[in-house]
Amino acid sequence: MLTQPPGVDFYALDELLTSGERVVRDKTRTFVVENVLPTINESWEQARMPIELVSELGKLGLIGGTIQGYGCPGLSAVGAGLVSMELARGDGSFNTILAVQSGLVMPSIYLGGSEEQRQRWLPAMARGEKIGAFGLTEPLVGSDASHLMTTAHSAGDSYILNGAKRWIGNASVADVTVIWARDEAGQIGAFLVERDTPGFRAEPIVGKGAMRAVWQAEITLENCRVPAENRLPNARGFRDTTTVLTRGRLGIAWSALGHAIACYEKALEYTQQRAQFGKPLASFQLVQDKLVRMLADITAMQLLCWRASRLCDEGKLTPAMASLAKLNNARKARQIAADARDLLGGNGILLENHIIRHMTDVEAIFTYEGTDHTNTLLVGREITGFSAFG
Numbered sequence: 575m576l577t578q579p580p581g582v583d584f585y586a587l588d589e590l591l592t593s594g595e596r597v598v599r600d601k602t603r604t605f606v607v608e609n610v611l612p613t614i615n616e617s618w619e620q621a622r623m624p625i626e627l628v629s630e631l632g633k634l635g636l637i638g639g640t641i642q643g644y645g646c647p648g649l650s651a652v653g654a655g656l657v658s659m660e661l662a663r664g665d666g667s668f669n670t671i672l673a674v675q676s677g678l679v680m681p682s683i684y685l686g687g688s689e690e691q692r693q694r695w696l697p698a699m700a701r702g703e704k705i706g707a708f709g710l711t712e713p714l715v716g717s718d719a720s721h722l723m724t725t726a727h728s729a730g731d732s733y734i735l736n737g738a739k740r741w742i743g744n745a746s747v748a749d750v751t752v753i754w755a756r757d758e759a760g761q762i763g764a765f766l767v768e769r770d771t772p773g774f775r776a777e778p779i780v781g782k783g784a785m786r787a788v789w790q791a792e793i794t795l796e797n798c799r800v801p802a803e804n805r806l807p808n809a810r811g812f813r814d815t816t817t818v819l820t821r822g823r824l825g826i827a828w829s830a831l832g833h834a835i836a837c838y839e840k841a842l843e844y845t846q847q848r849a850q851f852g853k854p855l856a857s858f859q860l861v862q863d864k865l866v867r868m869l870a871d872i873t874a875m876q877l878l879c880w881r882a883s884r885l886c887d888e889g890k891l892t893p894a895m896a897s898l899a900k901l902n903n904a905r906k907a908r909q910i911a912a913d914a915r916d917l918l919g920g921n922g923i924l925l926e927n928h929i930i931r932h933m934t935d936v937e938a939i940f941t942y943e944g945t946d947h948t949n950t951l952l953v954g955r956e957i958t959g960f961s962a963f964g
């Protein structure tokens with residue numbers, strides 16, 4: 575069995591966790607070590623999605639994050655974050671499958687859905703028996719998501735959807751995709767589109783150099799008719815999309831932390847073992863400088879995640895706070911992955927050492943759930959009162 579070194583905890587942050595949060599973290603870590611790490615490099619090379627592992631994770635009661643009831647674990651925001659962190663510490667692609675399911679789709683249905691919609695989808699998704707996708711981004715509308723162009727016109731007891739979506743994680747294998755579209759009144763709403771609905775097509779995007787073990791799809795919606803009851807009744811405008819994204823961004827801050835920890839752990843171990851100029855690499859001052867910077871950044875990232883998540887549980891997390899955590903942690907993880915790659919020399923680009931996979935995956939999380947610029951402008955608007963978006 576592969577062994578996983580203990581997590582990085584320079585400031586004894588473990589003491590800030592509840593015993594339940596520690597259990598969830600350790601359960602996730604064990605799952606990743608036993609089920610994800612042994613095959614992930616092969617899956618990454620073959621661009622194969624280890625979708626079969628989702629129901630295994632479901633059996634452990636780790637899908638559904640903070641959602642209470644409906645078979646979901648009802649974790650604290652810290653507990654849900656620790657699950658994301660440990661999944662990402664193992665692998666970004668597998669974590670992304672769950673970040674979409676647990677972090678975007680299920681909260682959309684929980685917050686925006688009717689009781690019937692919640693009952694129909696949430697328990698099955700929590701068990702990992704049903705897969706969901708979240709369709710917001712479009713080919714012509716990325717960062718500017720509030721100006722989405724997909725339309726949903728009412729036609730008696732149904733809606734007719736037309737438009738296109740791009741980069742939609744899980745969509746080509748999902749049982750249901752939450753499609754964000756604009757109705758005749760110009761209001762943004764969310765519609766549950768099931769896999770075999772005529773007029774819905776989802777094709778995986780190929781040729782990716784990051785997140786290779788999860789598929790994102792290009793979706794076309796051509797006169798796609800969905801029953802009127804598939805509209806989420808409580809998703810009424812982009813403000814509600816933002817509510818979902820705020821939680822999602824906090825989850826990505828935790829994911830970035832997981833990637834950073836994996837890279838730091840490997841770099842520390844490698845530089846202690848490899849010698850050059852007759853001494854271990856870790857004994858050189860320049861190498862120590864890099865390792866210490868990584869540790870300082872990771873410790874700050876941990877504190878940011880912990881505090882933002884406790885604020886989330888108290889109902890005090892603002893969208894700008896989530897943006898700050900996401901942008902800060904994604905930036906730091908990007909630097910840590912690049913430094914760790916460097917410290918392994920040529921071996922840093924080999925998949926068997928895992929860092930290059932984390933490094934490319936961090937490129938994707940730097941972009942998704944709001945690019946670095948988008949989240950910066952959201953925080954900038956909050957602190958200055960001026961919008962610099964357009």
Ligand SMILES: Cc1cc2nc3c(=O)[nH]c(=O)nc-3n(C[C@H](O)[C@H](O)[C@H](O)COP(=O)(O)OP(=O)(O)OC[C@H]3O[C@@H](n4cnc5c(N)ncnc54)[C@H](O)[C@@H]3O)c2cc1C
Nearest residue numbers: 708709710711716717741742743938942943945947948963
């Ligand atoms: C692996 C992956 C998974 C994804 N999963 C999903 C998913 O499941 N569901 C979903 O809906 N979407 C998903 N996305 C889409 C993701 O959210 C978008 O890629 C992201 O919002 C950026 O949009 P874009 O790629 O069109 O880039 P663009 O918006 O075209 O941005 C390109 C560049 O321009 C910059 N830019 C744009 N506007 C401004 C501005 N006003 N000021 C300064 N700079 C600006 C951006 O910061 C960026 O650097 C995913 C993307 C990736 C790569």
